[in-house]
Amino acid sequence: MPEPIWEEIYEKLPTRPEQRQERFDMFDSFDPNGNGILSLAEVDKAIRDVLAIDELFDAKPAIMRAFQAAKACGKGRPDVGDDYIEKLEFKRFLVGLRQYFEYWVAFKRIDEDDDRRISFEEFSAAEETMKKWMSNLGDLEEEFDKIDENDGGMVLFSEFCKWAIGKSLDLEDDDN
Template sequence: AREEKPARKTLFDQFDPNGNGYLSLAEVDKGLIEQFQLDSGSQFATKRCKPAIIRAFQAAKDVSGSTEGASAEYVTRSEFRLLLVYLQRYFELLAVFDEVDSGDDRRVDADEFARAVPKLRSWGVIVRNPAAEFKKVDANGGGQVLFDEFAVWALKRGLDMLDDEPEEGEESLVEQHKGADAEASKAAGVAGSRSGGDSA
């Protein structure tokens, strides 16, 4: 909202101590620790939240579509609002992931996923066939799901732990994942047709 803009400007300036107008991942990390006391004096919380911070940072810096110059590797002032939106969303997804990860080993197996079906239902995701759905989540077929894979799946399925209205810009996260999926499928198709051609 417009009334939040001055507060965001101040916050960006606090995250950007050298005043160059760009935020690196390290500056975002440091800003979260200093401005929100994220780690309460230890590195545990930041380490625990790191997968969510990385996902949010990558998504925000890619919004502009720039592939050259500093803006391709950093979050700019104009992308900062989306960084905050994405941090909130990915922190929420990380909290869900931690709930599903009953073994507390930062990965989810098929049994843990099946046991979490009632929780997933309470967050708006109906899973009728846990084994088949787990295969969809486990994009690389490794038998264990890491946070990145879980986040992609959860965003596509519209999982919402907080049951709140989506923030403006949040829908672009889903679009990014759909685009990445389309590119991956296209690449797989090209690779398949090449290997098919070689065997003929």
């Protein structure tokens, strides 16, 4: 996977408090029918057409996780179903998109065979790399077993995200 352009991602995701109007304007550009809510399909299309960052658009699991997290924030409008995000949830979506994209990049670096699952062999081969991303990796077998919540023998992206959040995984200091 080509290295993401982090500066471009930071620049195109208006998440700072002073960027509220820019964020609202972006929401409007994501909302083609002007109904004040966004479906996952609308968000996906807008990431391709509005943000125009291919690496981000190709990270479907990260988009899905960010969308799920944003819509779980609670609704302001009682007429909006659980399958949509509202304007006030949009900031949470953008923050989540940035964070889950970082986890996706980390996950892809470990997933050597690109099957969207991490085996113990891949996990242990990435030990030195993972030590750059977190302060306390711990025993590899114990960590792997903790991450593999469904005991399937492989780590899925959703499991990896939970673990990465708990470990405060951070790629920013990684030179890769």
